[in-house]
Amino acid sequence: xxxxxxxxxxxxxxxxxxxxxxxxxxxxxxxxxxxxxxxxxxxxxxxxxxxxxxxxxxxxxxxxxxxxxxxxxxxxxxxxxxxxxxxxxxxxxxxxxxxxxxxxxxxxxxxxxxxxxxxxxxx
Numbered sequence: 001x002x003x004x005x006x007x008x009x010x011x012x013x014x015x016x017x018x019x020x021x022x023x024x025x026x027x028x029x030x031x032x033x034x035x036x037x038x039x040x041x042x043x044x045x046x047x048x049x050x051x052x053x054x055x056x057x058x059x060x061x062x063x064x065x066x067x068x069x070x071x072x073x074x075x076x077x078x079x080x081x082x083x084x085x086x087x088x089x090x091x092x093x094x095x096x097x098x099x100x101x102x103x104x105x106x107x108x109x110x111x112x113x114x115x116x117x118x119x120x121x122x123x
Contacts, residue, residue: 001109001111002037002038002041002108002111004018004035004036004037004038004040004108005033005035005036005120006021006033006035007029007034007042008034008043008082009035010057013035013108015105015106015108015109017103018035018078018101018104018108019101019105020086021025021033022045022047022101022104023101024052026047026049026058026097030082031047031048031049031078031079031081032044032045032046032047032048032079032080032082033045033082033104034080034104035076035104035108037038040058040059040060041054041057041059041087042055042060042064042073043055043056043057043107043108044055044057045095045100045104046079046080046081046087047079047097047100048076048077048078048079048080048095049078049102050096050097051076051078051091051095051096051097052067052094052095052100052114053067053079053089053093053094053095053100054064054066054067054095054100054103054104054113055105056112056113060074062123063123064121064122064123065097065102065113065119065120065123066093066118066119066120066122067076067093067094067099067100067117067118067119067120068092068093068120069091069092069093069094069095069096069099069118070092070118071092071104071111072089072091072092073092074090074091075088075089075090075091076088076089076091079094083115093120095117095118096101102114102117103117111115
């Protein structure tokens with residue numbers, strides 16, 4: 001099993017505590033989180049407090065893949081990055097926050113998104 005840490009923190013983050021860690025960050029106004037595995041993979045979660053984009057990258061420069069909600073219509077904004085950038089995404093490319101947490105927990109526990117989660121490979 002891979003170990004994961006927040007890139008702006010030092011302590012490992014486990015599957016059973018990652019939801020609490022991410023909720024705490026969002027409450028504090030930190031709407032993006034990057035986790036890095038011991039093997040060099042990256043997992044990003046960017047939220048607007050209601051929806052989130054979850055991205056999994058195999059190595060630096062990899063376009064990776066991201067969570068999806070194929071039946072969703074419209075766009076959402078307010079996806080704030082720590083560098084001040086504010087993004088907007090089609091709702092089909094983001095998922096409700098609870099689904100994002102489920103996906104992140106599964107990735108941390110198994111190394112891959114859940115089989116029943118909609119996922120877009122960007123490679």
